[in-house]
Amino acid sequence: MADTKIRLFVDQPLGAGQVIALNEGQANYLFAVMRLGVGAAIRVFNGRDGEWRAEVAEAGKRKGLLMCDVQTAPLQMPPDLWLLFAPIKKARTDFIVEKATELGAARVIPVQTRFTNADRIRIDKLRAHAVEAAEQCGGTYVPQVDEVVPLEKLLANWPAERRILWCNEHLAGVAEALPDGGEVGPWAILIGPEGGFSEAEQARLAAMPQVVQASLGPRILRADTAAVAALTLWQAQLGDWR
Numbered sequence: 001m002a003d004t005k006i007r008l009f010v011d012q013p014l015g016a017g018q019v020i021a022l023n024e025g026q027a028n029y030l031f032a033v034m035r036l037g038v039g040a041a042i043r044v045f046n047g048r049d050g051e052w053r054a055e056v057a058e059a060g061k062r063k064g065l066l067m068c069d070v071q072t073a074p075l076q077m078p079p080d081l082w083l084l085f086a087p088i089k090k091a092r093t094d095f096i097v098e099k100a101t102e103l104g105a106a107r108v109i110p111v112q113t114r115f116t117n118a119d120r121i122r123i124d125k126l127r128a129h130a131v132e133a134a135e136q137c138g139g140t141y142v143p144q145v146d147e148v149v150p151l152e153k154l155l156a157n158w159p160a161e162r163r164i165l166w167c168n169e170h171l172a173g174v175a176e177a178l179p180d181g182g183e184v185g186p187w188a189i190l191i192g193p194e195g196g197f198s199e200a201e202q203a204r205l206a207a208m209p210q211v212v213q214a215s216l217g218p219r220i221l222r223a224d225t226a227a228v229a230a231l232t233l234w235q236a237q238l239g240d241w242r
Helices: 024-033 090-103 123-137 151-156 199-206 223-237
Strands: 003-009 019-022 041-045 051-059 064-073 081-085 107-112 163-167 187-191 211-214
Touching: 003 024, 003 123, 019 024, 024 051, 024 064, 041 064, 081 090, 081 223, 090 107, 090 123, 090 223, 107 123, 107 151, 151 199, 163 223, 187 223, 199 211
Parallel strands: 003 041, 081 107, 081 187, 163 187, 163 211
Antiparallel strands: 019 064, 041 051, 051 064
């Protein structure tokens, strides 16, 4: 049977001849929803071994087996870029994680700030959204999604070599603020809550030598829009879009 465009993330080693055991959810998706049968081909990836073509060897209602044959794409790592953001309402937080995956963030860290106003965050759900986004966009890497951490605690242990792009609407644009060429090194993008950062948080950030402040334009953006805009501008200036 000809290859399909179906892609599936599997948390198992991949290689020529490797057998992959499907869990109940994966079996239901492939065999009940997509109606695949024995001999059907899909593409699988695990975030470590690139993408592989695999054929259905066994198909059942609650389980199944795949057999890897050839690698279809190598592992493509994103730039060493983290996204830090204050969680917002559920659907918009889900959107941020999905778009961070598509746009090439290597790590996503939700942060609790003074004015963060969000429902309880289900990290397992956010990680599932990251996997689904990687499946849809053709990525071979799934970003790490961390538990929520207080911003103050995160900054207290911040690595000296990792710079932070703090999106501050009162300052210069990103193109003027970011370096032009040269060694990129590790970076992070920080998106604040809907209510903005407190005076104490702003002072803490402004005092850090790693922080680069920049505006995202003349209009104040919603937090989810700001995350997409900042990731896009950073990728175009310093990332793997150049």
